[in-house]
Amino acid sequence: MPYGPHTPEDRAAMLEAIGVASVDELFSDIPAALWASELKLPPPESEVELTRRLRDLAGRNRVDLVSFLGAGAYRHFVPAVVDQLLLRGEFYTAYTPYQPEISQGTLQTIYEYQSMMGELTGMDVISASHYDGASATAEGALMTCRATHRERVLISHAVHPHYRQTLCTYFAGADLVADEIPLVAEGPAAGTTDLAALERMLADPDRPVGGVVVANPSFVGLLEPMAEAARLAHAAGALFAAVVEPVSLAVLASPASYGADVACGEGQPLGIPLAYGGPYLGILGCREPLVRQIPGRLVGLTTDIDGKRAFVMTLRAREQDIRRERASSNICTNQALCALAASMYLASIGPHGLRDVAALGAARAAELERALAGAGAARLHPGPYLNEFAVRVLNAAAVHRRLLARGVLGGLVLAEAMPDDPSLADALLVCATEVTTADEIEVFAAALGEELAEEAR
Amino acid sequence: MAQDLRYTKEHEWVRVEGDLAIVGVTDYAARQLGDIVFVELPEVGRKLSQFGAVGVIESVKAVSDLFAPVSGDVVEANGELASSPELVNADPFGKGWMLRIRMADPGQLNNLLERAAYEELTREG
Numbered sequence: 001m002p003y004g005p006h007t008p009e010d011r012a013a014m015l016e017a018i019g020v021a022s023v024d025e026l027f028s029d030i031p032a033a034l035w036a037s038e039l040k041l042p043p044p045e046s047e048v049e050l051t052r053r054l055r056d057l058a059g060r061n062r063v064d065l066v067s068f069l070g071a072g073a074y075r076h077f078v079p080a081v082v083d084q085l086l087l088r089g090e091f092y093t094a095y096t097p098y099q100p101e102i103s104q105g106t107l108q109t110i111y112e113y114q115s116m117m118g119e120l121t122g123m124d125v126i127s128a129s130h131y132d133g134a135s136a137t138a139e140g141a142l143m144t145c146r147a148t149h150r151e152r153v154l155i156s157h158a159v160h161p162h163y164r165q166t167l168c169t170y171f172a173g174a175d176l177v178a179d180e181i182p183l184v185a186e187g188p189a190a191g192t193t194d195l196a197a198l199e200r201m202l203a204d205p206d207r208p209v210g211g212v213v214v215a216n217p218s219f220v221g222l223l224e225p226m227a228e229a230a231r232l233a234h235a236a237g238a239l240f241a242a243v244v245e246p247v248s249l250a251v252l253a254s255p256a257s258y259g260a261d262v263a264c265g266e267g268q269p270l271g272i273p274l275a276y277g278g279p280y281l282g283i284l285g286c287r288e289p290l291v292r293q294i295p296g297r298l299v300g301l302t303t304d305i306d307g308k309r310a311f312v313m314t315l316r317a318r319e320q321d322i323r324r325e326r327a328s329s330n331i332c333t334n335q336a337l338c339a340l341a342a343s344m345y346l347a348s349i350g351p352h353g354l355r356d357v358a359a360l361g362a363a364r365a366a367e368l369e370r371a372l373a374g375a376g377a378a379r380l381h382p383g384p385y386l387n388e389f390a391v392r393v394l395n396a397a398a399v400h401r402r403l404l405a406r407g408v409l410g411g412l413v414l415a416e417a418m419p420d421d422p423s424l425a426d427a428l429l430v431c432a433t434e435v436t437t438a439d440e441i442e443v444f445a446a447a448l449g450e451e452l453a454e455e456a457r
Numbered sequence: 458m459a460q461d462l463r464y465t466k467e468h469e470w471v472r473v474e475g476d477l478a479i480v481g482v483t484d485y486a487a488r489q490l491g492d493i494v495f496v497e498l499p500e501v502g503r504k505l506s507q508f509g510a511v512g513v514i515e516s517v518k519a520v521s522d523l524f525a526p527v528s529g530d531v532v533e534a535n536g537e538l539a540s541s542p543e544l545v546n547a548d549p550f551g552k553g554w555m556l557r558i559r560m561a562d563p564g565q566l567n568n569l570l571e572r573a574a575y576e577e578l579t580r581e582g
Binding site for chain 2: 149
């Protein structure tokens, strides 16, 4: 597609036609104080200089660490075929073409993505696709309000704090209310969503709830009572949105099986490399009756005039370019390349492979639990987990810092992620996946043991 | 186009039966929209206010809002449109009706257009 910028003559003609002297005049209603000041950029550099500088910057990344960090983004082995195929020119473009006459390959990959995510979540409809788990969760919560004509959702305090923040930002803009469901303080269910509190919050007749949002596993790695939470939501006329981690769905119950109306989550664990700030992949799906509420686009399978199989954009009429301010979402783009990576990852490892990834991660995490307990850091919560859990570590931030100096990334300091939760004040959130080795676990446990002994002195 | 109807500028029609207003979209609207593939209507009992957006009409080329021509309560929504939205194209003033509204204030009908004025509007548009 040729791209021709406007010439100075074009601009002059347009300005004359609308009776404006200069382009600046078009922006004169913006206070001068808000105008962008001149960008302070360094002088141009040659490719050689620039490459050297970027390499130096990249070199400041710590890639030597033994990592036990998860907290929403997970290390996994990615078969070489995924990266190799992603680089194909047909896929590796800045823009996703949708015209069915020229884009059967692209449309088919999106259709495959929807199909595989549908299989994984059990949802009837998967949209293709969203920015990340946080925005997908916010969109999912908005769907529950639109579908029920109610203006309030309840979100578990154990949903990822970034997702909660994103949801609150979306809700404030839409004049909707998001209230947090507290967590159980003690006993066998400590750290999970408080069902009794949920039931009470749902019972307020003056403030009807459109949707209940709970994550499984939760931010601190615990398995949540999803079926019970869904039942309580439905009994109050609300919809239930499950925030899920896709690899875990190979071994855990699917959102559909416990009655979720909406499933959302972060697709990064499916073949997308860890990167600070993304790009990641937002997964969003729903049951069939909610299909008109789902933002984004759906690709469908049909037949062309010759009766041959063909893929087309089937549903996107609710998007911003068509429906303006009444669009189902004000984000009108997607993550086609990351969705493609997820599809390639799933297709290359297959359902049994995905089960192995999830099960091996869980087995490694059980080893990690034993090793850390032996080093003096026992689990914080008694309930079941899959491959991520919190351990009690006094002075966690300082210990974490000293572990880093020893080449160990000891998970996440929970007090920094959830400063409003005193029960997490002295804790690290740690995770293991199939790429975690016994040696790494040994290194972490030994280092932590020494640091805890140091703390105790 | 039927004589006894009132119209909105947004191309809804209203037929009055006692205190009920039967509402649909005009043949002009149906033609402009093209093949209608989905109609989303408010549930029975919902309170509507005059000229507020109450539903959605989706065609192969556009998505438009359905506006309430009068204030009142929804008494019935045309359930047949869920499986046969094409009725709106085939018979917009008959089987393609959308809502029966119990009017809160029949005086609001005076805010609507008579046939001649609506025909004038569609001729311009």
